Amino acid sequence: MKNKEKSMESIVIKTPEDIAGMRIAGKLASEVLDYITPFVKVGVTTGELDRLCHEYMVNVQGTIPAPLNYCPPGYTPYPKAICTSVNDVICHGIPGDKVLKSGDSVNLDITVIKDGYHGDTSRMFLVGDASILSKRLNEVTYECMWLGISKIKPGAHLGDIGHVIQQYAEKAGYSVVREFCGHGIGKVFHELPQVMHYGKPGTMEKLEAGMIFTVEPMINAGRREIREMGDGWTIKTKDRSLSAQWEHTVLVTETGYEILTLSAGYPPIPDYITVPPEFAKK
Template identity: 80%
Template sequence: MSDISIKTPADIEGMRLAGRLGSEVLDYITPFVKAGVTTGELDRLCHEYMEKVQGTIPAPLNYCPPGYTPYPKAICTSVNDVICHGIPGDKVLKNGDIVNLDITVIKDGYHGDNSRMFLIGEPSLLAKRLSDITYECMWLGIAQVKPGKRLGDIGWAIQQHAHKHGFSVVREFCGHGIGKVFHEEPQILHYGQPNTGEVLKPGMIFTIEPMINAGRREIREMNDGWTIKTKDRSLSAQWEHTVLVTETGYEVLTLSAGSPPPPAFITGSQAAA
């Protein structure tokens, strides 16, 4: 597809910096994500850290795709049955909750987009397993990335792993190309058939961000116009990295000192890139 941008070396350097800074916001906020804190307080802390410490801009704040109202906060906080785009507010996190924090910073015009799951106190075995399998799904998708592979290979790897463990894959939301534009081509579906879709080429940058439900994949949209929940009220988890297609494979751009290590099945120097 001709409208998939191939990033220049200067773009890639800009994206490396933005990606690391996006990940460092998650490192910074980690100690605060515990029972008793409100999602609004987590948003306030992240926003302050971005602006005052990093000199970055929170990309979600006032982000307004066609047909939406402007997003009112600096981060997304998706708790329990919220799949994505949960708006921070007065919700208090409690023991057993799971929450996804989705962070995108803008530095020198480039976007660094990533998210992590946090388990509050002692979550259920199902909640822990869902988060772990979703993390593995993301990395299995990442492991497909190299020149000559196709987008369908990423979706297939994610879908197979989720289904094998009895979970479902949300289809309405997907990963996306990213650079100086927050969301651009291509769309990265988290389901699909191998050897279908666009061929991967060095210099492409996109997010892989599977949303995996413990129950069925159907969704429902809340009245705020943003928050998406599971229709059957089952738990949902999501992990996200921004990935560069290199000459030989991939480089994960959203890594920092506090990033969780890749699963054991990811081997070689690529995972440490």
């Protein structure tokens, strides 16, 4: 979600019915990434990954790919079912003829709609022989996401999430993209609150049980500045450095949080994070 691109006037507290629907949609989104994982390899095009995901969503899951023809104000309709952001692409890379080669890193961003509810998640994939820099950036970004999530509980503030992400990324020598942020989600793809991945603890909105939003830090190996490509969607690092992103959709519970976008094939979760036993690190 683009920073300051607000689609609603207030934060929606989800009902038990909403939460049940979001659990289903979130798991389905993560299962698309499980399905596509074996296909992300040297020689495949990003367009082929899009085609496979699209067919799996529609024909196997009975879901709708939310990005396809998505058109917020000021944009042209997004032309594909998923986003494929390779190397220095920060977000919203459009699938096409790009052939993945050894050493590439790619973020696949999946959002499905099931019974009116949106499930939104993304993962990084390292193709072939990844560089030490790429591996480290990927690892730090993954940890940034989980550290941010670990701050979620009723009474905490959105600024707490952004602060821990920024501190961890910058300590590693990286920078945090500021123009794009996490977002509330439910029956609407992008709604309030905006979840910044930088900031000060104790600032911004106070968290309440029933809020659902994404945590999706975009971390650059170089400087944080961005450049927008001519297609109106693709965002790259201005200095052409590598960028990485991981994303989960999270529910604020009465006692903490619940990850809505976990599935059987999700990568190992850091030991310091509390998750359901079936998803614990093996």
